[in-house]
Each structure stands twice: as structure tokens, then as C-alpha cells.
Amino acid sequence: MRFVDEFREPELITRTADEIRRLADPMRHYRFMEVCGGHTHSIYRFGLKDLLPSNIELVHGPGCPVCVLPMGRIDDGLSIAEQPNVMFTAFGDMMRVPGTHGSPLEYKARGMDVRIIYSPSDALKLARNNPEKHVMFFAIGFETTAPSTALTLMRARAEGVRNFSVFCNHVTIIPAIRAILDSPDMRIDAFIGPGHVSTVIGCRPYAWIASHEDKPIVIAGFEPLDILQSIVMLLRQLNANERRVENQYKRAVPWEGNRAALKAMAEVFELRPYFEWRGLGFISQSALRIRESYGEWDTERRFSVPGVRVTDPKAAQCGEVLKGVLKPAQCKLFGKECTPEHPVGALMVSSEGSCAAYYNYEHRKTAALTSVFPLPASLGA
Amino acid sequence: MTTAAPKIRFRDPQVEMAHGAGGKASRRLIDGLFAPILFGSAPAPLGDAAHININGTCVAMTTDSFVVRPLRFPGGSIGELAVNGTVNDLAVSGARAQALVVSYVLEAGLPTEILEAEVRSMAAAAATAGVVIAGGDTKVVEHGKADQMYITTSGIGRLIPGLSISPAAVRRGDKILLSGPIGDHGITILLARGELDLEADLRSDTRSVLPLVEALADAVGAGVHWMRDPTRGGVATSLNELAHDCGLGIMLSEDRIPIRDEVRGACELLGLDPLHIANEGQFLAVVAAEQAEAALDALRETPGGEEAALIGEVGEQPAGAVLVTTLYGGSRIVDMLVGDPLPRIC
Numbered sequence: 001m002r003f004v005d006e007f008r009e010p011e012l013i014t015r016t017a018d019e020i021r022r023l024a025d026p027m028r029h030y031r032f033m034e035v036c037g038g039h040t041h042s043i044y045r046f047g048l049k050d051l052l053p054s055n056i057e058l059v060h061g062p063g064c065p066v067c068v069l070p071m072g073r074i075d076d077g078l079s080i081a082e083q084p085n086v087m088f089t090a091f092g093d094m095m096r097v098p099g100t101h102g103s104p105l106e107y108k109a110r111g112m113d114v115r116i117i118y119s120p121s122d123a124l125k126l127a128r129n130n131p132e133k134h135v136m137f138f139a140i141g142f143e144t145t146a147p148s149t150a151l152t153l154m155r156a157r158a159e160g161v162r163n164f165s166v167f168c169n170h171v172t173i174i175p176a177i178r179a180i181l182d183s184p185d186m187r188i189d190a191f192i193g194p195g196h197v198s199t200v201i202g203c204r205p206y207a208w209i210a211s212h213e214d215k216p217i218v219i220a221g222f223e224p225l226d227i228l229q230s231i232v233m234l235l236r237q238l239n240a241n242e243r244r245v246e247n248q249y250k251r252a253v254p255w256e257g258n259r260a261a262l263k264a265m266a267e268v269f270e271l272r273p274y275f276e277w278r279g280l281g282f283i284s285q286s287a288l289r290i291r292e293s294y295g296e297w298d299t300e301r302r303f304s305v306p307g308v309r310v311t312d313p314k315a316a317q318c319g320e321v322l323k324g325v326l327k328p329a330q331c332k333l334f335g336k337e338c339t340p341e342h343p344v345g346a347l348m349v350s351s352e353g354s355c356a357a358y359y360n361y362e363h364r365k366t367a368a369l370t371s372v373f374p375l376p377a378s379l380g381a
Numbered sequence: 382m383t384t385a386a387p388k389i390r391f392r393d394p395q396v397e398m399a400h401g402a403g404g405k406a407s408r409r410l411i412d413g414l415f416a417p418i419l420f421g422s423a424p425a426p427l428g429d430a431a432h433i434n435i436n437g438t439c440v441a442m443t444t445d446s447f448v449v450r451p452l453r454f455p456g457g458s459i460g461e462l463a464v465n466g467t468v469n470d471l472a473v474s475g476a477r478a479q480a481l482v483v484s485y486v487l488e489a490g491l492p493t494e495i496l497e498a499e500v501r502s503m504a505a506a507a508a509t510a511g512v513v514i515a516g517g518d519t520k521v522v523e524h525g526k527a528d529q530m531y532i533t534t535s536g537i538g539r540l541i542p543g544l545s546i547s548p549a550a551v552r553r554g555d556k557i558l559l560s561g562p563i564g565d566h567g568i569t570i571l572l573a574r575g576e577l578d579l580e581a582d583l584r585s586d587t588r589s590v591l592p593l594v595e596a597l598a599d600a601v602g603a604g605v606h607w608m609r610d611p612t613r614g615g616v617a618t619s620l621n622e623l624a625h626d627c628g629l630g631i632m633l634s635e636d637r638i639p640i641r642d643e644v645r646g647a648c649e650l651l652g653l654d655p656l657h658i659a660n661e662g663q664f665l666a667v668v669a670a671e672q673a674e675a676a677l678d679a680l681r682e683t684p685g686g687e688e689a690a691l692i693g694e695v696g697e698q699p700a701g702a703v704l705v706t707t708l709y710g711g712s713r714i715v716d717m718l719v720g721d722p723l724p725r726i727c
Contacts, residue, residue, distance in 0.1 A: 044713060047711025
């Protein structure tokens with residue numbers, strides 16, 4: 001498969017792993033945060049930790065859109081979808097995220113019209129084909145997915161499709177990184193920067209991380225070789241005492257970003273004054289809402305949204321895991337009450353969530369098995 | 382003496398699609414609700430068919446329902462699946478299908494043309510598989526209460542001499558064989574629904590695997606320790622069940638698992654693991670190490686088995702789990718399917 005196999009080539013991977021071992025100072029402990037959940041997934045899926053020396057620690061960052069969404073927003077979205085003649089559409093990874101009264105899939109099993117879509121334009125198509133229904137798209141994601149939502153809204157307006165709206169939960173990556181860096185219990189040496197987000201925003205918005213926070217950052221792709229190469233680049237910077245933004249993912253990320261995508265976003269969205277992030281709390285100017293000129297397609301303006309706030313279960317330590325303070329397995333609920341099948345927190349739901357990735361691909365490699373079919377304690381034998 | 386009431390451990394408040402997906406939720410439903418009530422206790426490891434002793438003659442018996450949408454897809458249709466699925470469940474339990482009975486649940490309004498096409502498909506598949514359709518039943522439900530048609534087939538089979546299939550027979554060092562490329566069926570169905578703007582030149586792999594199973598039995602007989610057709614939940618789920626049932630670890634070499642580029646590509650795009658995707662014409666066999674090569678040769682020499690591969694082996698660790706290793710030395714655990722990425726594929 002082109003553009004994939006080249007970046008999984010065993011000999012190159014082995015050579016790059018050797019280079020990492022050569023560059024890493026054995027007297028030093030390195031903590032690199034991969035911001036993006038896609039990287040977390042790749043690291044576990046390809047077993048990359050097996051290739052790294054033990055003094056390089058990868059810390060999983062907040063770049064998993066499903067994971068940072070507070071439960072209240074899910075409840076809000078589902079409450080609208082419960083109204084008669086509403087069709088709820090969302091990406092597949094939203095479908096098992098628990099709200100207070102169940103996940104979208106559980107609502108579907110109870111008879112609500114819930115559809116999985118692969119692109120916001122599919123939701124618009126459903127609206128055109130089902131004129132008797134109101135089709136609501138539960139939009140999530142960073143700048144990666146926001147442009148396609150924006151383009152879909154522009155098309156809905158141009159075509160005058162009135163039975164369509166977007167429940168906008170788009171967030172922006174830079175304030176999240178800033179929140180991580182401001183967190184007092186956080187020690188990170190350098191960042192593996194998000195690849196997909198950067199295809200849209202480019203590399204410039206990260207400059208402050210190098211200049212003001214004194215940390216190297218390398219924007220990286222998602223294949224094994226991409227991630228290993230970005231670690232080589234970070235080590236070279238640290239060894240040379242440099243602090244720069246570098247772009248490893250040049251085949252997809254232009255330095256200036258994607259102007260057309262940014263323009264579409266600016267046309268449709270504006271910054272919210274503040275937005276709640278799961279685990280990180282309220283962060284100012286960290287999320288997008290739909291501009292008044294597109295108000296007719298804004299679920300929050302068309303329907304009355306309850307504005308539910310739900311605190312996470314006390315025992316769940318999603319926030320600490322999300323910030324990289326705790327490893328997934330250090331959470332008290334991990335693998336017990338909280339499993340991919342019965343997730344308590346969203347980090348266990350999305351394949352990009354660090355808990356799900358760790359649970360699916362890693363933890364049984366090392367930890368002794370309690371049971372192959374872990375049941376929530378409440379169901380325990 | 383009183384018998385303790387069976388303990389019902391299944392506490393999910395309602396049935397979800399995942400309970401029918403063949404993965405973890407299905408297993409919990411079976412182990413937690415069906416088995417304690419129907420079998421009175423925790424069942425022995427669940428095979429693809431029950432072996433029943435009738436006056437000293439052992440026969441294999443199984444049943445399977447088909448609810449696939451759409452009814453027809455490249456490479457097959459619900460009628461073919463209904464025959465091949467049951468023939469294959471018998472085959473991988475070490476039995477040659479002798480007769481099937483079939484039940485139809487039809488939705489009022491189903492065009493006769495569609496029904497006739499499926500009945501003909503079943504007849505053709507039965508002839509190819511060498512099995513008789515000996516009887517059946519038909520029910521019709523109101524329009525809107527079923528999706529066109531559902532088919533259930535039940536089959537009875539005669540045990541293939543010399544084969545003895547059981548997770549308990551699996552030993553450390555045994556080799557794991559796979560009859561051909563994985564994921565064709567699941568991805569074909571996904572694309573056939575036309576909900577994704579994706580096209581690929583792919584066909585369902587639905588077929589009877591009996592000729593391949595018989596070739597294996599002829600070549601190595603009791604050297605075959607375990608077989609399974611990795612349908613819903615895919616290879617990962619079947620091998621996790623084996624690991625669970627035999628308490629040993631399964632180690633797979635990722636680069637040895639045959640997967641077509643089209644399937645890999647679709648999985649990459651959609652974020653699916655090919656090891657979780659359903660197959661309808663492949664099977665897994667665990668074979669004694671010293672006979673693995675002969676077994677592989679026998680499969681490859683049988684028409685339809687040319688792409689068979691040795692994909693891994695059984696070890697002590699990771700006990701009860703499946704580990705996939707890459708060429709460059711990375712490794713990952715592959716769990717059973719959780720949830721249901723592709724509902725109603727068979």
C-alpha cells in the first residue's frame with residue numbers, strides 16, 4: 001500500500017530505533033508528550049514502546065476529541081435528539097461515549113434515530129433525503145475536522161437545507177497545550193506535535209512553545225517511522241540545546257497550513273469565550289461556536305439546550321490521565337469498573353483515548369491477567 | 382439435596398447490537414444468561430457445533446441465523462451464506478454436513494423474485510457443498526417488522542474419522558494456520574451498503590471450507606488440534622476464545638497474515654483492525670508443530686487453499702491472550718471485538 005508501507009519498513013524502523021538509542025543520554029530521563037490521540041493509538045498499535053530505551057517516556061496528551069468532551073455536552077446533544085422527528089448523527093467514535101442515561105448507541109437500541117456517519121456531508125445528505133426529519137450533526141474534533149463541518153454548513157446555507165443543524169463541539173489545540181504547560185504537576189521535555197491538526201493550522205502557531213516555554217516540538221505523522229523519526233529530531237534538538245518547531249510530516253503539513261480550510265472556518269465559526277474540557281476544566285477561547293450568520297443551522301440556537309453540567313465519577317481519574325500525570329493503569333478504575341466494553345470515562349471509549357489504547361494493546365503484555373473477560377466489579381462473580 | 386439455582390450474571394439492561402456481534406458482549410450474553418439457564422451450569426468451551434451421542438453414534442449438530450443487509454453483495458448473497466455458514470460450522474467442528482433444515486422469516490411485501498433468487502442460491506450452494514436440504518419452515522411477519530428476509534439453517538453432520546478437535550488438545554508449540562486472506566467478507570458488505578464513498582474490487586469469500594478441512598484431516602489427522610471459522614469478530618475474536626479456553630498464549634506474526642491490499646486500505650481509512658473483520662470462507666487450524674508443514678502443503682495443494690499461511694504459534698505467554706508481533710520487533714495485544722463496528726454482516 002503506497003504511503004503506508006514505506007513508513008512501516010522494518011529495516012528503516014530498526015535503524016531509526018538504533019539511532020534513538022545512540023542519541024539518548026543514558027544518564028537522563030526524557031518525557032515526551034505526544035499531543036495527539038492518533039499518535040497514542042499508533043504507539044500502542046505498532047508496539048513502538050518496545051523499540052525505545054527505557055529512559056524515554058511517552059506521555060499521552062489531550063488530543064483526543066471524544067476524550068475531552070464533558071459528559072454534560074453529550075447529555076445536551078442527546079436531549080435534543082430525544083425530541084420527536086430528530087435524527088442524531090455523529091462519527092463512529094462518539095457512539096459508545098457514555099452520557100448520564102446511556103451512550104448514543106444505547107439510545108439507538110431504545111428506538112431513537114441514531115446514525116453513524118463518516119463525514120459531515122453525509123449528515124447533510126441524510127437531511128436532504130429525509131425532509132420530514134430534522135438531522136442534527138453532533139460535531140466534535142479539533143481543527144482537523146472543523147473545516148469539513150464549516151464547508152458543510154456553507155453548503156447547507158447555499159442550498160437552503162433547513163432541516164439540518166450542527167451541535168458544535170469543535171475545540172482548538174493550542175489552548176489545550178497551554179493548559180497542559182500551565183499545569184503545576186506537569187514536567188514535559190518536548191512535544192511530538194499533532195499531525196492532522198497541523199495540516200490545517202500549519203506550524204507557526206506552535207512557535208511560542210519553543211520560544212517562550214523553552215521546549216522543542218516536532219510535528220509528526222502517524223506511521224511507525226514518522227513517530228520514531230520525530231523522536232530522533234527531538235533528541236537532536238535537545239542534545240544541541242536547540243528549541244525549534246520542526247516539521248517531520250512535510251508530506252502532509254505545509255508550514256503555513258491550509259488557507260482554504262482556515263478561511264472556511266473563519267467564515268462559519270467564532271471563538272467561544274470559554275469552554276469546559278473534560279479533565280482540564282474551563283479554558284478560555286478554546287472552542288468554536290457557529291456565527292450568527294449561520295444561526296439557522298446552529299442546534300444551540302434552534303433548540304433550547306439544557307446546558308447540563310455533570311461532574312465525572314469521583315473515582316475516575318480521567319483528568320490526571322489526560323494531562324499525563326497518571327498512566328492509564330494507575331487510575332483506580334482502569335480495567336476494573338472501566339473497560340472498553342463498559343467505559344466510565346471517555347478515555348476508555350475512543351480508539352485514540354490513551355486508556356483504550358493501553359487496555360487494548362498493552363496492559364496484558366506486562367500485567368498479570370485477572371480475567372480474560374473482565375467484568376465490571378458490580379457484575380463480579 | 383437441592384440443586385442451586387443457576388447464577389445469572391448477565392446484567393445489561395437491554396439487548397444491544399453488540400450482543401449479536403460475536404465479540405465480548407455476545408460471549409457475556411451466552412456465558413451469563415443462555416448457558417446457566419439452558420445448560421444449568423457454565424458450559425464447556427463453546428464449539429461451532431454440538432457433538433451428540435445417539436445410541437453410540439456421534440453426530441455433530443449446529444444452527445445459524447442470517448440477517449445480512451443487503452441481501453446480495455459481490456461474491457454472494459444471504460442464501461449462500463446460510464448454507465455455507467452451517468456447513469462450515471460443522472466442518473470446523475470436525476464433521477461433514479449431511480443434511481440441513483431451513484427456516485425463513487419473510488417480511489410481507491418481499492418481491493417473489495428476490496425470494497426465488499435466494500432459494501436458488503441456497504440450492505446451488507448446497508449442491509456445491511454436497512449437502513441435502515431436507516426440510517424447512519416459513520413464517521411471514523407484517524411489513525416493517527423484519528428487514529426483507531432472515532434465514533436460519535440447522536445442520537447435522539457425520540464426524541470426519543481421525544479428527545478430534547478441542548481447545549484442551551492444544552499444546553505449547555503448536556502452529557496456527559489460516560486458510561487464506563482475511564476480511565474480504567466484512568469489508569465487501571460494508572462497501573456494498575454504499576454508505577461510504579469507497580469502492581474496491583472485492584468479493585465476499587463465502588464458500589464451503591469442507592474440502593480444505595478434509596484435505597487437512599487426510600494429511601495430518603489427529604495432528605489437527607483445533608479449528609474455527611473466524612466469522613463475526615474475526616480472527617482476533619476466534620483466537621482470543623481459544624486462548625481463554627486453553628489458558629495458553631497465542632503469538633501471531635503480523636507480516637504473515639494474508640490480507641488483500643483493498644482490505645488493508647479500507648481498514649486503514651476506517652480505523653478498523655482487519656483481525657476483527659468477519660470472514661465467511663476461511664478457517665483457522667491449530668496443528669502439532671511437527672506436522673505443520675505437511676498441513677500447510679495439504680491446504681495449499683487444495684483448490685481454494687493456495688493462499689493458506691502459517692501465521693503464528695501457541696506459547697505459555699501471554700496466558701489467555703493474543704499477541705501480535707511486527708517484523709521490527711514491536712508487539713501488541715489483540716483483544717476480542719468490543720462493540721459492533723459493522724452490524725448485520727451475516
